[in-house]
Amino acid sequence: MTTEKFTWVPKVEPVGNVEFRLKSARFGDGYQQVAQDGINNKTQSWPLTFVGDEERIKAIIEFLDRHAGAAPFYWTAPLGKPALFRCKGYQPTPMGAGIYTLAATFEQAFHP
Numbered sequence: 001m002t003t004e005k006f007t008w009v010p011k012v013e014p015v016g017n018v019e020f021r022l023k024s025a026r027f028g029d030g031y032q033q034v035a036q037d038g039i040n041n042k043t044q045s046w047p048l049t050f051v052g053d054e055e056r057i058k059a060i061i062e063f064l065d066r067h068a069g070a071a072p073f074y075w076t077a078p079l080g081k082p083a084l085f086r087c088k089g090y091q092p093t094p095m096g097a098g099i100y101t102l103a104a105t106f107e108q109a110f111h112p
Contacts, residue, residue, distance in 0.1 A: 003084070004067075006075040006106075008060050010048040016077060017045045044108040046077055046085075049101055057092060057100040064090055064104065072109040084109040 021037040050060055064087050067073055072084040090104035 003071075004063070004073045005082070006063065006073050006085070008050060008056070008063075011051050011101075014046055014048050014078065019043055019045075040110045044077055044080070044083075044085075046106045047103070048106060049103050051095075051099065051101050053098055054100060057102050060102055060104075061090065061092065075106055077106075084111070 019042070021041040021043065022034055023037045024032055024034045026032045050057065063073075067087065069086060069088040072086050074082045075085045076082045085106040086109045087104050087106055090102055093101045093103070095101060
């Protein structure tokens with residue numbers, strides 16, 4: 001199966017979280033030694049919100065369901081390059097008048 005690309009645009013002003021995974025050891029004299037944990041120690045997480053009519057939101061849900069939280073897909077984060085992400089779950093909300101919101105968090109994934 002080829003890796004699909006997520007192309008829908010989220011609501012404006014998404015706020016991402018970038019973290020560095022580290023290993024550290026503290027010593028009795030207050031000294032702390034810190035090192036990167038692995039070759040992919042920088043990870044991103046993006047809580048996103050999509051707004052649209054039933055057809056648009058259903059298309060996004062079908063895409064996410066097809067990947068079932070396990071299969072990664074390509075998505076380009078703000079200020080970033082295309083990278084692999086996964087989405088473990090989502091929250092659809094009917095707003096009335098045929099408009100829906102869909103909240104989902106994209107977490108960066110890596111090739112094995």
